[in-house]
Amino acid sequence: MSYDLSLLGWTDLRAAELPADTVPARVARVDRGAAEVIAADGQHHVKYGARVRRASAADPVALPCVGDWAALRWLPEGRYELDEVLPRTTAFIRGGVSRDSVGGLSGDGQGQVLAANVDLVFVAEPSMHSTDFADLGRIERLVALAWESGGTPVVLVTKSDLFENGLDELLDDVRVAAPGVDVHAVSSLHGDGVPLVADYLGGSRTAVILGPSGAGKSTLVNALAGDPLMETQQVRAADGRGRHTTVHRELIPLPAGGLIIDTPGIRRIGLYDIGDGVDLVFSDIEALASRCHFGDCGHSSEPGCAVLAALESGELPERRLESWRKLQREAAWMASRTDARLRKEQLSRWKFITKEMRRSGRNRP
Structure with a gap:
């Protein structure tokens, strides 16, 4: 069965990102180390190539996922492998x-x-x-x-x-x-x-x-x-x-x-790299906060807090303020965890570089 990839979202802009000697396909389902993809010439079960495995080992977010556009490379043994994940728009x-x-x-x-x-x-x-x-x-x-x-x-x-x-x-x-x-x-x-x-x-x-x-x-x-x-x-x-x-x-x-x-049912889903998402969901609280007396108001007990005033008047439901506080705490916690992980990875890289420099120095004539 053949497919018109334009009906799957393929565009000229994506075509410009496709590596040479590869064909495009969209990931329909993923398994451990492999994926079901839809290409112009039909559906294929493909394994991940070395480039994908290296990228995902460094960062799990780089793993192929459903909805990805991928570059398939034809192998001499007569099958495709998933050679690269193309840049994601979302x-x-x-x-x-x-x-x-x-x-x-x-x-x-x-x-x-x-x-x-x-x-x-x-x-x-x-x-x-x-x-x-x-x-x-x-x-x-x-x-x-x-x-x-x-x-x-x-x-x-x-x-x-x-x-x-x-x-x-x-x-x-x-x-x-x-x-x-x-x-x-x-x-x-x-x-x-x-x-x-x-x-x-x-x-x-x-x-x-x-x-x-x-x-x-x-x-x-x-x-x-x-x-x-x-x-x-x-x-x-x-x-x-x-x-x-x-x-x-x-x-x-x-x-x-x-x-x-x-997708399967979600019991709990954590925040990740949150920027403006929480602010957009709680735009009513953000609007109130702009009227607080202090620019760094924490909306807990500060005088002149417009958020607390709205809470007391019933304009702002208490449940909504508690939900905002919870997501703000979680976003801050996730950011600190991410920073700590990046610092650890950077330290490991520097240790490796230093070790290699010392070894190369010992090997000099």
């Missing part, structure tokens, strides 16, 4: 953050690319998860990372058919948690909102869909594809938790145009 990266045994943050400061070269990030949050409404804190976190990726976030409140009363109020709460972001209610089983989601994917646009297990991501993908491509399961009735039906990330071309990347 990348959704999560930090290596987890909880340690005493409840604190731990991690190595390194990141993992979940999807690359995406135009849109669909943040899927079920309208009702067990006995709780949508997790606004999770929405804020994912939207911040979406802005940071370079893609455009769109929040999809899924399974809207299960929410009997107050859906409009819930959507309003979500819009407060994601200012400036499109928010839509979707029921994939009933088809409500599915055509609207499809409209975002006209032409060769690529979207990744992210959210917790049980949010209905694979069901939405199937609705967009018009065919049950992805296996789905029901949320457990006992605790309202979803099963991890999707166990890998996969790029799926849609019949009506566009591509979507389905």
